[in-house]
Amino acid sequence: MLVVCGLLFFTAMAASQRPREDAVPPHFVPYRPLTVARSERGQVSLTLDVREDPRTRVPAFYFRGLETAPLIRVFPGDTIRIVLRNDLFDGDFMVNDVSLHFHGLAVSPNPPGDDVLMTVAHPGQAIRYVVHVPHSQYSGLYWYHSHAHGETYWQVTSGLSGAIIVEPPTRHRPAPEVMRERVLVLRDAQSAPSVWAVPQESRRHANRLLARDPRWRYPRAEEARRNSPCAPTAGMHTTVNGVPGVTVQTAPGERQLFRVINASAKRYFDLAADGQPLTIVAIDGAPLSTYPGTDHSSRAVPHFVLPPSGRIEFILSGGEEPRFLRSLCYDAGAAGESDPPVPLAQLRPSPEVMPIRQVPAAMAVPASSSTSEALPLPAPARSRTIRLTEDAHGYYINDRMFDMGNPPLVVRSGTVERWTVLNLTDEVHVFHIHQVHFAAIDENGHRIRQPYWADTVTIRPRTVATGGHVTPGTATLLVDFRDPVIRGTFVFHCHMLDHEDGGMMATIRAI
């Protein structure tokens, strides 16, 4: 992903990879803006209820009485206050606990903030989150999702997640380009009935089986997988804002800002648009221009691999003819799951679309909001190696399955560290660290020419030569612990969430 982004510009490649079978999606529905919870006078307060959807029997967020996960819109410096009420079934010990993680926000890991280690709502309980978004937060796209270890895969693939947008500061220079905004929340959802529609009382047991026993992992067609990474996955389908796909109206030639979250528990999307590049302006919330030494605010690429939990913001233009935004097939490795091609949105030209200046939902393209980003990064204070492995019993970081009793890595607040993450397995993993951003500077031995801030990165599978020599997949990261607010104990983990539930998570303490 990183090398591709840095090196390739738009070619005929996207068009040549375009699958043919999805020319006319019959079930697309018109794009509707998400329900919004907006900050006023410096704060946004809301209550999220977690209940079982009576139709699908899976956990869902309810907001103001409706089954929906609101888009939370705040400004840098605002406070997010959430009451999370767990109204799920109270069965076995710890079954159906829920919690929230504020993914990508540079906020405190201590209660009542973005703590996923101690803060959890048991069935029948309500808990309170107070999250202070710093003035230095990059203006861009983030998200919140349930993070109850052992339940995370089940709950996120059920849809317990929502978008957060940090608005550009009101005093914004240079003047941003104004365009229509389209927020797309992509999810891998379970088709009902599926093996996931297990009775609630046995769900945690099912999660354990899933994590520990290969036979119970994510449902897939084993035989089909061996022949093609593009085969459909049994029991799963993709949704866009909760529906199979959306149509987006454009004026001919109009530029629109697409803000896309991969809210899947473990599905990849390799995003591409018909007949045009993706003009990227921000990744994982951070405008491209925020990385020191970056001399551009946008970059055109033919496609972009968006890992689970990643976000990307890019500009597309409406054409004379309908055009698709789609995901290409992604190869997650010999032991990985299928990520088949799927159309996500159709851009439809319409003469009735209002000129942009009359549209109240028009949105400024995020751009750098601070001058401190121009300063070069300090030299890394220390280097670490992080090894990702798995076997029939579970998933490991540096040979340890997650346990609250494991000693944390200890880092010094105020420093930057150099981490080399090794993938010694035959499938991709998605490295994610809470509270801070990092920049990948090298992938599989190739220097990344145009680094950018991110909070997720794909670590490609190992390769095994014919003589048996194993070369791990690698990414080298500069992890930024300079923010003095980030003190306390938090986690890093694989964002393939059954891997996280199965043990691929570890704690870190910033002092």
Ligand SMILES: [Cu+2]
């Ligand atoms: Cu993983």
